[in-house]
Amino acid sequence: MTPQTLRNEIVDYCREHGTEENIIKYARFFKEGFKGHGLTSPQAKExxxxxxxxPGVTVDLVIDTMPLMLPGGMYEEISIPLTLLDALHKQLTRQHFDAINSWFAKGIHNWAHADILGMMVLPKFIEKELITMQAFAPWLTSPYHFQRRCVPVTLIKSLKNASSFTDIFNFLEPLMRDPQREVHQGMGWFLREAWKNQPLETERFxxxxxxxxxxxxxxxxxxxxTPEEKARFKRSKK
Incomplete structure (x- = not known):
């Protein structure tokens, strides 16, 4: 199988099974606009x-296929290969991480694709000890805000194995001044999960x-x- 063959199989399936009704339904979740075929989640999983x-469908093939998918910006044509990477995660290598790094310039332009990477694919590189948290240091100052969002979302999985969150908090501090709403959401999500695990340490931060x-x-x-707990973190009145 070639990258073009894999692309054609994905596109043909999407065109056959998508509906205009689903396109309209999904569009309301994407303020930046939505381009897609209108597949349901069960159809995409299938x-x-x-x-x-x-035969022949490997991580290397998916990595080589993504440059054919990204420029078109069609939702399922990007999300399905990303999900396929997760399904094939045992094959991941450090070189694949470096390839993913380049995709944000080419077509990772919404929160859903960023979160498939952050929730599913990128944590596998840490779990397999192919990279450490420091590999994401250049991402913190990326010109692409969905790449910056990926960092805290990815590190949520690291919370369960950390006895202290100090190093992770210090690492993520540059994002506490980020100008983009989508990054704010990613950082807030990370801190909410951190609070569930280590409330006192998170509250100090x-x-x-x-x-x-x-x-x-x-x-x-x-x-x-609780409302009483939230009150502690209101800004002081000027």
């Missing part, structure tokens, strides 16, 4: 399961940043707190 079983951080980060981080 296609990934089918492709995974095909939030108290340090409550006057400077964008309010959306604090809002997300405090989402599971």
């Amino acid at each position: 296609l990934v399961a089918m492709l995974k079983k095909k 939030l108290l340090k940043w409550k006057e400077e951080a964008p309010r959306l980060i604090i809002q997300y981080a405090c989402e599971k707190m």
